[in-house]
Amino acid sequence: MEMMHPPSWSYSSLDEIGFHVLDMDSGSANFGSSSSFFSPPILRIVNPSSLCTTEETESSSPSMPSREASIDVSSLEKPLVFPREDMELDYELSIPHLLNACGEAMESQNTHLVEVILRRLKEKACPRGSAAQRLVYYLIQSLDEDFDYLMQEARKNYEAAFRAFYQIFPYGRFAHFVANSSILEAVPEDAEIIRIVDFDMGEGVQWPPLIAALGNQHRGVRQIQIVSVKIEDFNSMPSFQNFEKTKERLCEHASSSGVQLEVGEVDMEGLVSEMNKMENCGRREMLAFNCMAGLPHMGRHRSSRHVEEFLKIAQESIGLRNWNGFRNNGVITFGDGQTMSDYRGFGSFFEAQLGRATALLESMEGQISSHLKEARIAMECLFVAPYVSSLACFENPEERDWRGMLPPKVGLNAWRMSRDTVAEAKELVREGDSLYWIGTEGESENQVVLCFLGTPLVRVSSWS
Template identity: 25%
Template sequence: MIFEEGPDFNLTTHDHNLLDWSEDSISYIPSFLDDPYTLPDAIAGCECWPQDQEEANLIHSPPSTTPVVAPPTTSPPSLPQPEFSKKRKLPTSSTTLDKAAAHQNRRRTVADSGDEDDGVSEEDGEITRKQGNGRKGERKGNGGNSGSGNKEVRWAEHLLNPCATAIEAANLSRVYHLLYVLQELACTSGDANHRLAAYGLRALTRHLSSAGIAAAAAGVPGQGGGPADDSPSFASTEPKLFRSALIKFHEVSPWFALPNSLANASILQAVTLDSSNQRPRPLHVVDVGVSHGIQWPTLLDALSRRPGGAPALVRITVAGAAAPPGPFSAAPPGYDFSSHLLRYANSIDLNLRIDRADTLAPRSLSLARRETLVVCAQFRVGHGGPEDRTAFLRSVRELNPDLVVLGEVDGAGESDDRFPAEFGRRAELLWKFLDSTSAAFKGRDCAERRVVEGEAARVLEWGAAAAEGCERWRERMVGLGFREERFGEEAVEAGRALLRKYDGNWETRMAGAAVGLGWKGQRVSFCSLWKPHTRSQ
């Protein structure tokens, strides 16, 4: 598919439009994107950003006060030897556990003094840290090199996955041993491995409590006081920080920004003329996604600049409640993007209407004749079980839309009901997220990063978000009566241009007709276009 008319959908305007909307004005300060960690005076007081934003960007957690719990009196079994090289191995004895505890105390002491660590190595059975020269109050960080995507340095998964297996087998002595090591290494402000260990520790101890062995969980290290127990999530975040985190994350990471931009380009293409008066038909977008309004300013701006004129009416119906809940779907109480988006639309002379619906029933959506109907489902359908996914997509098919945009996590393998296997898949997805955010935020431990990472960590406790790949989604859509469409060349090229502003480890690839997003050669997500096989006009 190609654009038959209209302006090129220039995705490089993404930040421009986003900042316009967030400031409720048409002013734009380019220097803000040149240094995203320093706010210009002109927008420092904007209600979309915390008043002390410059300080908030450098918030560090105080040294952990989590008590170190002694390992059980029974001698714990040795850890399974992971597939490290001969120079790399994890703690396997109680002596090494003592050294790991000492290491943790040293790390806390270093954090107090301001000389942050900038790397981790495991050699000769010991966990040691390479000392950096970071300034006091600022984590030196190592960008995206904290885990490098290489299995040899992804030690957190080599602790978390055997622990999940031990919990499933009710092998409590092994559980105690592994959780003790995890507790000593977990840190939500460390590198990707330390942060994954922290979030994984929280998820495993909670699962231990709900798996019928709650009495044993009371004595598990980290239970009720682990390093990630107070990590923020979208639902618990103050609305201003929530919006700030959304905008900042889109600026520094393409995790959602690229699929959203591809979706917007395709929606713009779907706008067609009304045969009766040669004007664009009203556009109705059913939003079943996780953007919380961040996706739409760029689309509205492109519609307003369309040579043929904007549709007489643009409707956005937020129908997230119709999809299974999952990570990134919640918003804090009191957050409402509608008023900001309506003011922005008014500033560019666009007639916008925003509604909300709890279901995808035609009556709930107030469908109208001769409108272009687009269902945009981004990162929401993949939660719940396969039956839930099929039921949701069937309800989409019954709407007989002009276009369906489906974006999801691109996992590998089929769903597995066993806890260890499913936990391992979700831990791998979270690793990619944490490793990529290390690069995106340049190793800085700021409030916005903590919010998005705390929310992403919910994938360890929700449904099997990473269980299915693009191929399985394609089979499901075809089986429900959809046919796949290709993205226009302009949209794909603009997406690649957008990706160049982010870390060089990101890449796009064609997955059939879909566009896939990858991090360090590993699949992350895909975005695809669909139309019903037959559609009545």
């Protein structure tokens, strides 16, 4: 089977994003054109160095060196100050120890101790520092009045930042490509109608490549239906497009691919009703459930309980079709950006997720040149900070327990990822030429994992 190429619709390359970075110390710099699908707003952001204390600025780098090879011009305007040996040791060791202590205090629900530790960590936080210092900065953002201003400035450029983040970094493109490939491989040759239920459609960037591939490879497909589940349970960054605009763009793309597309939206209760109506659907109809949760580009958090509820509905719907004799006419794809595992408790879960966030920050730092540091910080504020800061919140203990577990066991057959899918995923992340690598895990190797150095960042699994 001819495999689907990685997503290429509605995203532009880095030099087409049209970022115009305003650095209040060193003046402005810009690059690229503004000829992309959207008209990106100018990226204007306050110089983050003004948000660091003297101690933080002094210690931000020789102790924990950055991957940036070039020198920040603004630093030449100030005398160089080197940290003392004891200061370097302090920043090497104290941040990890304080973070571990914070996780243990959160696990024991010792609110006072958590507040004391966060105040101590705040002294070491800096948005222009090392990955550890930036991690701490985003973790304690709720205690930092200056952060709100930095976030507000970044939000003014959400559309351009989203497009740049999705195109530059492989997290979302990897997850969408692997999930789409699994859906495409599960489509029966005689299928005429493809029904897709999407847990969090957002900007809709996952579906154009699949629509185009279905139009090219499955000429018998007459209609594609996409149902987006509407859940108002997150209070972080919303989609930069509303549902109607996303729907319009998807339908226009489907029309150009020669495919009839219907896009709808339901809440969780409405989804149950829709699935009950589909019990007697025909043999030439294929049903796919897609759930993406906690991926970095999403910039928002969905309740773990809603994820579990969605996957339960998906399992029951696919299982019922199988019981009625429609074997292999359904598939579930699950992209997990929190890379859950079997942790001993919330403390170990907290520590592991901070390690993942640190890896994200390091990978972003390695792919953005130093003269675009302000653009990188803006993207970190929008797409990394919401997840990191959510870890500092005291959640319902039951919610915590679920987040520390493996994804719910899906009582269906594991859908083995094909060698072609794994090979193309490796090509997408430039394995061998970058610090990213791809692995396979799970029952019958039904999981593909994106890792940065030794840290898993995204897992995508599938069942049928």
